Amino acid sequence: MPSPSQPITPSKSQTASGQALDGIRIIDLSGTVASAYCGKCFADYGAEVIDLEPSTGFSTRRLPPFTDFGDPPLSAMHAYLSTNKRSVLRDELTEAAWANLVDRAHLVLTHNPNQVPAHVSTLSIDWFGSGPYADYAATDATLFAMNGMLKKIGPAEGPPYAPTGYQAQFVGGATAYLPALAHILGCEMGNETQGARLYTSLFEAMLCFTEPAAVAFFNSGLDTDRMGINRFPPTYPLGVFPCADGWLGVTVLTPSQWQSFCHLLDMQDWADVPLFQTSVGRLEASDLIEPRIRDALTALSAEALFYRAQAARVPLARVPTMGELFEIDQFNSRSAFADATFDQSSIKVPSMPFRLHRTPPHFGGPVPRLGEHTEHFQ
Amino acid sequence: MSPLSGIRIIDLSMGWAGPLACRHLADLGAEVIKVESCVRFDWWRSWEATPEWIEQDGAEKSTSFNMVNRNKRAITLELDQTEGKALLLRLVGHANAVVENFSGGVLKKLGLEYETLRAHNEQIVLLSMPPFGASGPWADFRAYGSTVEHASGLPHLNGQPEDLPVMQHVALGDPVGGIAGAQALLTALRHQRRTGQGQQIDLSQTEALFPLASHGILEFSATGREPARGRDRLNASIHQGVYPCQGHDEWLVIEITRPAEWTVFVETLNLPSHLSQPDTGPHHPDLRTYIADRTSLEGAASLMETLQRQGIAAARTFSYSDLLTDPHLAARNFWQWKDRAVVGRQPNPSAPYRFGAEPIPVNTPAPTLGEHNAEVLGGLLGLSVDELSDLKARGIIGSRPRLR
Numbered sequence: 001m002p003s004p005s006q007p008i009t010p011s012k013s014q015t016a017s018g019q020a021l022d023g024i025r026i027i028d029l030s031g032t033v034a035s036a037y038c039g040k041c042f043a044d045y046g047a048e049v050i051d052l053e054p055s056t057g058f059s060t061r062r063l064p065p066f067t068d069f070g071d072p073p074l075s076a077m078h079a080y081l082s083t084n085k086r087s088v089l090r091d092e093l094t095e096a097a098w099a100n101l102v103d104r105a106h107l108v109l110t111h112n113p114n115q116v117p118a119h120v121s122t123l124s125i126d127w128f129g130s131g132p133y134a135d136y137a138a139t140d141a142t143l144f145a146m147n148g149m150l151k152k153i154g155p156a157e158g159p160p161y162a163p164t165g166y167q168a169q170f171v172g173g174a175t176a177y178l179p180a181l182a183h184i185l186g187c188e189m190g191n192e193t194q195g196a197r198l199y200t201s202l203f204e205a206m207l208c209f210t211e212p213a214a215v216a217f218f219n220s221g222l223d224t225d226r227m228g229i230n231r232f233p234p235t236y237p238l239g240v241f242p243c244a245d246g247w248l249g250v251t252v253l254t255p256s257q258w259q260s261f262c263h264l265l266d267m268q269d270w271a272d273v274p275l276f277q278t279s280v281g282r283l284e285a286s287d288l289i290e291p292r293i294r295d296a297l298t299a300l301s302a303e304a305l306f307y308r309a310q311a312a313r314v315p316l317a318r319v320p321t322m323g324e325l326f327e328i329d330q331f332n333s334r335s336a337f338a339d340a341t342f343d344q345s346s347i348k349v350p351s352m353p354f355r356l357h358r359t360p361p362h363f364g365g366p367v368p369r370l371g372e373h374t375e376h377f378q
Numbered sequence: 379m380s381p382l383s384g385i386r387i388i389d390l391s392m393g394w395a396g397p398l399a400c401r402h403l404a405d406l407g408a409e410v411i412k413v414e415s416c417v418r419f420d421w422w423r424s425w426e427a428t429p430e431w432i433e434q435d436g437a438e439k440s441t442s443f444n445m446v447n448r449n450k451r452a453i454t455l456e457l458d459q460t461e462g463k464a465l466l467l468r469l470v471g472h473a474n475a476v477v478e479n480f481s482g483g484v485l486k487k488l489g490l491e492y493e494t495l496r497a498h499n500e501q502i503v504l505l506s507m508p509p510f511g512a513s514g515p516w517a518d519f520r521a522y523g524s525t526v527e528h529a530s531g532l533p534h535l536n537g538q539p540e541d542l543p544v545m546q547h548v549a550l551g552d553p554v555g556g557i558a559g560a561q562a563l564l565t566a567l568r569h570q571r572r573t574g575q576g577q578q579i580d581l582s583q584t585e586a587l588f589p590l591a592s593h594g595i596l597e598f599s600a601t602g603r604e605p606a607r608g609r610d611r612l613n614a615s616i617h618q619g620v621y622p623c624q625g626h627d628e629w630l631v632i633e634i635t636r637p638a639e640w641t642v643f644v645e646t647l648n649l650p651s652h653l654s655q656p657d658t659g660p661h662h663p664d665l666r667t668y669i670a671d672r673t674s675l676e677g678a679a680s681l682m683e684t685l686q687r688q689g690i691a692a693a694r695t696f697s698y699s700d701l702l703t704d705p706h707l708a709a710r711n712f713w714q715w716k717d718r719a720v721v722g723r724q725p726n727p728s729a730p731y732r733f734g735a736e737p738i739p740v741n742t743p744a745p746t747l748g749e750h751n752a753e754v755l756g757g758l759l760g761l762s763v764d765e766l767s768d769l770k771a772r773g774i775i776g777s778r779p780r781l782r
Contacts, residue, residue, distance in 0.1 A: 020569040037589065045565055063614055065597040076596040130735065133706040136686050137635075141618055142693035145631040150620070151695040153546055154537070159620040160695060162631055163546050164535050165593035165613060172730075174557045174589070179381075179731040181564040182406040186381030188571060191407070196733060204712060204730035208398070208553035210701065211727040212442040217698040218725055219441050225627060229541060230533075232548035238524055240533055240543045247543055249528025251521075254425050278426060315509075315520045317529040319543050322591075322598035322605060325531050333514040336585050337599075348599045350592060353585035354562035355511075358577035359569050 019046025020359040024184055026050070027102060029090075029110040031058030033166045034125045034202060036081035037173030038180065039109060043084040044352050044361040050086045050101070050373070057370045063166075069345035074367070077166075079340040080349040083365035086373040093377060101377050106184045106194075109176075113197050121183060121196045125176045129201035138202070140168040147206040148213065156228045172202035235279035236286040237261070237293055240319050243302035247319035250293075253279055260312040264305065265296040338364030380407020381733075385567060388413060388469055388476045389450065392420040394523065394549060395583060396479035396507060397446045398556025403563055404449035405729040405738050411473075411754055412452040413466065414747060416776040419454075422446070423747075427781060437747055437779045438720035444744040448716070448726050452745035453754045454775050457488050462774050466490070467498045468759050474570060475503035475563055482508055482518025492578045501576040503566040507559050509551070511582030521583070526551025530587035535594040538608040554590065555583035616640060617660045620695075621670050623678035629695040630678045632669070632685065634660070642688050647672045711737055718743035748777035 024047035028039045031053065043049040051058060063077040093101065102108060102120055113122040127138035141162040144150040154161035179198045186192030207214075217223055230239035237252045252261045255277045262271035270292075275281045282289060297305075302318055309316035320328060326337060326348065334355075339346040341364065352361040385408040389400040397412070397420070404410040414420055422443045424436060431437075438444075456462040467490075470476060476495060478485055485491055485506070492504045506512050509521030510529065527533065527550040533543030562579045570576055588595060593613065597605045617634040634643055640656035643649075649668050653659040662668075673681060678694040685692035696704070702725060707713065713725040714737065728737035755761045755775070769775045 020565045023572075041561060065593070065600045067600045076600040077593065080592055080596055128706060129710065129732070131706045131709040137689055137691040138693070139615065139618075139633040139635060139691045140613070141633050142631050142691050145620075145629070145693035145695045148696045148698050148701055149547060150631065151627065151629070151697060153544065158627065159622065159629055161537055161544060162618065162620055165590065167590040170589040170592070171554065171557065174554075174561060175730050177561050178402050178406065178557070178564065179733065181561075181568060182381040183733070185564065185568050185571060186383075186407075188568070189382075189384060191379045191383045192381050198731065198733055200731040201710075203706075204710075204728070207701065207727060207730065208557065209547055209550070210698065212394075212445050214698045214701040215441045215445045215725055215727075218702055219721070223698050229537065230545045232545070234548070238545075238548065240528065240545065242542070247534075249525060249533075251524045251528075253522065310516075310519045313520055315522055315525040317521060317525045319528045319533055320531045321534055322531055322594045323602075325595060326598070330510055330514045330516040331585075334511050334582065334585070336582070336588070337595075347596070350585065350588035350595060353558050353583075353588065354565070354579055354581040356562070356566050356569070356577055356579050358575060359566075 018359065019361075020356055021045040021047035024048070025105045026180075027052055027105045027108045029108060029112075029115070030125065031060060032125065033060060033063070033077070033081065033169035034173040034176065035109040036060050037170050038123075038125065038176040039085065040081050040083065041174065041177045041352065042180075044365070045356075046359070046362075048086070049084070050088055050377075051082065051368070052088050052090045052101075053370060055089060055091050061370070067342075067345070067347050070342060074342050076347055076349075079342060079347055079367045082367045083340050083349065084362050085368060086376075087368035087370055088377050089371040089374045092371070092374050097378050106187070107180055107198075119195045121194050121198065123176060123180050123198040123200065125172055125200045125202065127201070128203050129199050133203070140166050143168040143203055143206045146203060148210040149206075152226050152232065154226065154229060156226050158226070160226060168202055168206050171208065172200060172205040175205040175208075176200035231286065233283060236283040237289060241294060241297045243297050243300050243305065246302045246324070248297060248302040248305060249317045249319045251315050252282070257314050258282065260314045261309070264309055264312065264314065265293065265300075267292060267296065335363050340364050340367050342367045342369075382407035385409070385475075386411065386473045387563070388466070388473045391477050391479040391507070393422050393479065394442070394446060394552035395555035395559060396477055397422070398553060399505070399507070399559025399563065400450065400477055401446055401448065402557070402560035402729065408474075410450040411469065411750075412447060412450045412745065413457075413469075414452065414454050415456055416454050416747070416773070416778065416780050417456065417782055419747060419779050423779070427779065429781065432779050432781070435720050441721070441724070444718060444721065444724060445726065447744035448740050449742055450745060451750040451754060452748060453751045454748035454777070456774050457490070459774055461769070463489065465755065465759065465774075467494070469754075470495050470498045470502060472758055473499065473502065474567060475505060477505045477507075477559065477563070479507045481520055496576065499576070501570055501574055503563065503570055503576050503579065505559060505563055505566070505579045505581065507555055507581040507583060509583045511585065512580040521551070523547075523549025523552035523555070523583075526555065526583045526587060529584045530591050531594070532587055532591040534607060535591060535605060536607070539606060541607065543607070551583045551587055555581070555586045558583070558586040616656070617665075619666055619669060621673040623673050623676055623681060623694075625677065628678040630673055630681055631693045631695065633691045635691065639690055643685070643690055646685060646688050646690070714740040716740055716743040719746050746777065747779065748775060751775045751777065
């Protein structure tokens with residue numbers, strides 16, 4: 001039996017000084033996108049993360065999109081979430097093996113902390129946490145409704161649009177990493193003791209997007225109805241515009257950015273209009289401004305304008321399609337996408353967005369088969 | 379005792395993302411010292427400052443600034459002056475980490491690159507969080523949180539086929555970048571604790587949004603096809619919709635995730651019985667019309683309750699005022715009310731994680747500009763009252779903004 005603190009397969013990125021989270025063991029009993037992303041951040045930085053799965057596997061194995069390899073076909077979402085982890089079948093462990101495994105964990109991710117011995121720390125990532133909504137059903141989309149964001153997205157006349165995907169769970173999983181690692185570090189520093197019960201509420205994590213607006217509302221009593229697609233206070237121009245060669249994202253906030261923007265689009269006559277010098281003034285005049293911007297941009301190259309604008313310190317950007325993301329030098333030069341490997345096949349997945357220079361993360365990495373590491377722990 | 383007691387962070391960041399990263403560390407018990415300039419103060423106080431704004435204490439009235447800087451101490455130092463920079467470097471000698479989100483090239487211009495900090499503290503961690511990362515051809519490019527959302531490609535995954543790519547938020551990249559920044563700091567602090575080694579951290583706020591777009595990114599990666607806007611929800615649910623209810627701009631989001639919920643849903647809404655089969659009902663061409671006809675007769679709050687009692691994920695679209703009065707958040711003491719200079723009693727959102735039933739306390743509201751100059755520079759660095767007065771007289775420190 002290998003030492004549990006060794007990574008499964010050392011990747012090229014591993015350095016002689018080891019990885020930042022060497023020696024930490026996390027067990028995931030939850031198997032949600034949120035817990036899996038929290039665990040992935042640990043695994044990609046060198047912790048030993050063990051998915052303790054039911055015989056049918058975690059539900060993330062059945063999430064679209066699917067690759068064309070594996071039998072059944074491997075979920076690309078599961079692959080992304082599971083790099084550098086171990087998979088152990090819970091039902092194939094003896095009581096003693098289970099107790100031994102959990103005993104040596106720094107943290108267990110679980111919805112049921114009572115299942116874990118009192119001296120082992122747990123983290124529960126729940127939709128709502130205790131309180132009146134504790135038993136409410138939720139999804140990523142319903143949390144966008146409840147955090148106040150959804151009401152502002154989409155056409156003014158409605159219906160508003162629900163953002164797609166698993167965004168609430170990714171935000172919550174990243175958020176949950178904070179108390180998790182702070183607790184483990186706190187134990188190492190003598191500030192904390194093991195056997196803690198930690199909780200993260202996905203609903204509260206999603207309030208990160210709207211807490212400034214809620215506090216602003218408390219002070220001003222002002223709220224605005226949904227203003228239309230890509231229109232949000234407090235500024236204009238803001239949005240995504242079609243250009244000759246693709247989509248351009250525009251944000252203009254300060255007076256000097258507005259003046260530079262007018263020059264870029266050959267609209268110098270508007271550069272010094274007093275009403276247009278403040279973000280709120282331009283927002284009020286957005287129906288007047290928008291047609292002219294749209295006309296000007298249609299004929300221009302988004303790629304060329306992006307570089308010209310950045311040279312003038314105006315924060316424009318291309319809005320790449322999913323395919324275009326993989327062709328952008330900026331992302332490729334940083335290995336922003338790397339191979340998650342499964343048996344002999346691989347798929348490109350996003351890399352960790354933060355890079356520690358001395359102790360870099362794994363870029364991509366192996367994805368375990370269901371139960372691949374069971375025998376190591378029997 | 380808090381988890382991070384004994385850790386000290388120097389926060390040079392401004393706006394939302396960087397200060398939020400440091401707020402998380404402060405909530406978790408680190409001592410965070412926010413460093414501003416009276417001339418180049420945190421732009422979240424205002425990006426359109428005027429003499430009247432200064433006269434009317436505008437710098438202390440930014441609710442956004444106050445929301446994201448609680449539990450910190452604040453000093454001012456003019457970093458482009460020799461003495462201001464020297465004092466900062468002395469502080470670095472007493473710190474575990476420095477956080478900055480200046481525009482590209484500013485840190486170098488100030489002479490505060492990692493190598494300089496390291497010369498004053500071998501173990502220092504430096505977190506830089508530029509919009510596109512600190513390496514690559516776009517390393518010095520500028521962006522706001524909206525630009526970061528643009529560059530992530532995420533708007534292509536929202537909306538209907540006939541729409542433009544649809545943004546979700548005015549500054550989506552900021553709070554997500556802030557969380558990633560806190561993750562990065564903790565990771566490096568753990569390595570520092572174990573080995574005594576410091577390091578630089580490079581965080582790309584655009585890459586921090588890729589997980590949120592991963593359903594689309596992975597669709598292309600796995601199949602080579604661009605996901606079609608609106609046609610494909612890109613998740614495993616059986617049905618999802620946003621439906622009108624009684625009242626002005628009242629909507630209910632309904633999502634059915636399991637086949638077993640479908641029949642219950644059809645019965646609860648009293649939909650036509652020919653829709654009740656979980657294999658065919660969700661694909662009926664007129665389904666959305668049937669559902670909307672039912673929901674538009676009901677109040678969103680009561681229909682949410684009715685569906686939730688049957689175990690169905692349904693949620694009313696909350697407004698900002700709803701967040702402040704929400705009974706669940708109230709029962710959890712989520713909003714912590716604190717008196718703050720100039721603006722009075724304010725709601726502070728709790729950290730979204732807990733180490734027990736109660737939230738982590740907001741011990742102190744956001745500091746005023748330079749509030750802790752004497753406490754930090756006098757206490758930690760041992761400057762005398764005379765030295766502090768001299769620094770103030772020469773504009774190296776202060777507590778009022780000045781226009782450039």
